[in-house]
Each structure stands twice: as structure tokens, then as C-alpha cells.
Amino acid sequence: MNAAQKVHQAVAADSALPLLKVNGLSKLYGPEKGCQDVSFELYPGEVLGIVGESGSGKSTLLSLLSGRCPPDSGVIDYRTTQGTWLDLYSASEAERRTLLRTEWGFVEQNPRDGLRMAVSAGANIGERLMAQGIRHYQQLRAAGLDWLDQVEIDPARIDDLPRTFSGGMQQRLQIARNLVSGPRLVFMDEPTGGLDVSVQARLLDLMRGLVRELDLAVVIVTHDLAVARLLADRLMVMRRSRVVETGLTDQILDDPQHPYSQLLVSSVLQP
């Protein structure tokens, strides 16, 4: 067996194992407020969309998954790059933080929450690298220029503050800031919310390219079924804190089984 075949086999073995295993996850703020009894597995390179109406528990689920809020019950297991399984909420806070700034990323709905608005775009992109111990200014600079280019922002703006950027550019900068550390898993909370449709389309196009190119696993929360159809491989439909239907994106959008999924799909406006 030659080296290329070995690498190929290793990649195949890696993608055959789930990256994230979620079992019986619950967090309730009141009856049917929050999310309960959520179980799923996420594989490397897979994009999972979570759709549902406002208040259905999508964002609660996302903060549980991303280690921001401990669940009432349930387990989240993550397979690290070393191949060992890490129980997210039994791990120490230090381990969880390291994970969040190296192997994971989180794209906030409002880029102002995810960016440091008082420092330049270059410093925003370099922050994760500095946290990982890179102490070489020219390397940080090069990474900044490279990532601005990848997210289609003019590299000449590397020293500008994020508040001088448009909403769409801020969102793209936030994505660059998360992807610079080469994460395997990215959480996105309504990444295209609050952007106008043409900017949305461009951002979606960019995200789809990056996700495929970097083989990212993504959990994306959205109420926009068009976004889900473009990006997601698989969908979970949530309603009143429960997952009512899961399946392949096309399957759910073209042939919804649950009455609520049917309602959701039929209420999309056709221009």
C-alpha cells in the first residue's frame, strides 16, 4: 500500500466515525420552554440545519452544544483530533475553552457579539492564533491578509476597525476569525439574519464554498428554509422544545411528514 492510499484510508476511517454524539439532551426553563430529549450524531464534513419557529428551542440547543450552558440532563461526546472521546460537560473549563478556540468555532447572529469592535480586523483574525501561542508578528499578519482575501474582503483594510465595515463584511470577518484556527466543527446562529437578500446570497455562496473546501462539520440554526436548503445536508425540525422530524434536507423540504413541518414548508413565500 503506498502513502497516498494510507492517507486516503485514514481520511475514510475518520469520516466513518461521528464527530459529535448527543444523547437525551434537555434544558428546560419552563414546560416546553427550552429543549428536551434531543439525540443525534454529527459526522465530519456534515452540515446539520436546525429549523423551527421562534421560541422552539433552537438557540437553547445551540448554546448547550457549544458548551456555553450546562444541560439539565443528557450527554455530549466530542471526538478530539487525538481520537479520544471528550464528554463536554465533565471536562474541565480549561479544556472546554481550549476546544472552543481551537477545534471549534462559533458564528454569532450579530457580528458585534462575536468580534472585538475596538481592535482592527487583523487583530480580530489573529486573536485565536495568539491564544494558541503564536508570537510572530509577520506570521499573524500573513494569516490576517490570507483570511481577508478568502472571505472576499479587500486585504488593504486589515488595519481598519470592524465598525467601519458593512454588516455583511462584519459577518464575513467573524467567519474568518473563527476559521483561522482550522476548526473541525463550527456552530452558526442565524448567520444571515439581518442582512439584505443580495448580501445574504453572497455570504451563503462563500460559506458553502468554505464548508466544502475545509471539510467542516457545521451546526446551523436558522428560521430561513432557503438558507437551510442551500447549506444543510440534514435537517432537524424543532417545535415546542422537541425535535419533531429529522431527515435529509431535500426529503424534509420536498416531502415533509410531520404536520408542523408541512406547515413550515407551505408557509414559505414564493416571490
Next chain:
Amino acid sequence: MNAATQPRHSPRESRDEAYNFAYLDEQTKRMIRRGLLKAVAIPGYQVPFGGREMPLPYGWGTGGMQLTAAILGAEDVLKVIDQGADDTTNAVSIRRFFARTAGVATTERTPEATIIQTRHRIPETPLHSDQIMVYQVPIPEPLRFIEPSETETRTMHALNDYGVMHVKLYEDIATFGHIATAYAYPVTVDERYVMDPSPIPKFDNPKLDMSPALMLFGAGREKRLYAVPPFTRVTSLDFEDHPFEVQKWAHNCAICGSHDSFLDELILDDQGTQSFVCSDTDYCAQRVNEGRTGQ
């Protein structure tokens, strides 16, 4: 000869019996000393303490004064520096305060002092192991500029999560082409805690490293104290391709001719004629007494 070239030593005076020794009551001083012991045990760690009202406003050195009061003994000799000088308002009034409330001897000569309370400078004269430096600190938290939440900064210290410290240095280089932070330059103490060395110029940072003297830092408004024990590694943060550097001057001191001390720029007339003199007045006077001159 002016005051700058004639350092004074005032012998012990009788103390004002209306106050407890060194102004603070004994229980308060014990509480601060307990905090100091903890601070010395964990170099660079910020210990909260029950800060007291002092008879001068916050920002004038209340933190440093409480620490000095807590460690002061009847036999101590106190020196107070403000911006390197012994004869400025803040230095004179704090020195007089302790001479009156504790009846201790005071001095302007660095080698004679056992306790040196300072704002902005570490003396140019090398310190020795029988001396304690007390710093007045305005903002003890080095992470504050980037992280406004106290809970978050405490967690960052606890988890050794200091990546953001370099964000500020990065911004400096991106904006000015070099690390432009000139004072309160962040340091790592004993390879663990990142510490704000109070607003001393970065020129003085190397003097913190492996110093034989005990360094105590007190912030009155923020009610935090921290310490660097003698012979502790103190390293300034930097980048591999932009290493830490101290300020340099093309001039010598106009009074004593020193070329390696921290110089203050003086503007002499409306035409902008400059003159540079030592910021450390005692060091300058020592050199003049040794017969050295400028120009």
C-alpha cells in the same frame, strides 16, 4: 545649590499621639498583612483586601499608603518618590504624613531607605535585599482594556488564558510600526500570572526581574494588592520579531551627564529649546556629589 543636589535625611520625630501608629488601626494592618502574605506566596496574583478611606483622594496613592502603613515599623526609614522626584507635592505630603503619624525617619537617599513608596519610577540606584518597594497602582488588572468583566478576567487568570494580551501589542505594531506601549507595560511573573507593573515606564521593567528587593503593589480604589517576591523572574511580553525594548535617548542629563538613566524633557523657552535631565532626582544628586557634571 538647589534641593535636587542636596538630598535630605530627616531623623525620627515624635509622633502625633492622636493617631494610631501609621494612621490605620492594628486590625486593619493585620488584615492587609495577611493579604500581603498571600500575595507573596502567589507572585503576581491579585489579592482583594478591605480598602480603607485614607485622608487623601483616590488616585493620589491610597493603595500604596495602606500597604506602607501595614508594613511600617518604628525603625524603618521611608523614602517616597513621585515621578522620580522626592520634592514634588505627592512625595512631600506622603512623607510628611508618615513622619507625623508614625514618627519614622524619612530620607531622600535611596541606599538609606528601608521602605520606598513610589509612583511611576523604580530608582536608578540598584536596590538591595533589605529594601521593600511599595507601588501605587491605578488599575491593577492588565486585561481590563480588552475585557470589561471582572468575572471573566478572573477566569482568564485562573485558566492561564492570556492570548488577548498580545492583541494590544499587535494593535500597536499595526498602528505605529513598533510596540508603542511605553508605561504599564504588561509582564509575566514567574512564568504564570500576567501583571500590570503599575504606571512605571517600560524602561524600569528590567529592574523588576530578579530584583533582590521585595515588590508590593497596592490599588486603593480597586482594593487589590499583589507582589513580586525577591529573585523572581519577571518577563515583559513581546513578539519574536518585535522583541521588548526600553526607551533610549540621544542626549545626556544636563545636570549630571548620565547617559543611561531615564530622562525627562524640559522645554526652556518659547522657542522650544530642550533640555534633558534625570527623572530620578536622588540618583542625579548622587552623581553631582561624586563630581560629575553635564554639558
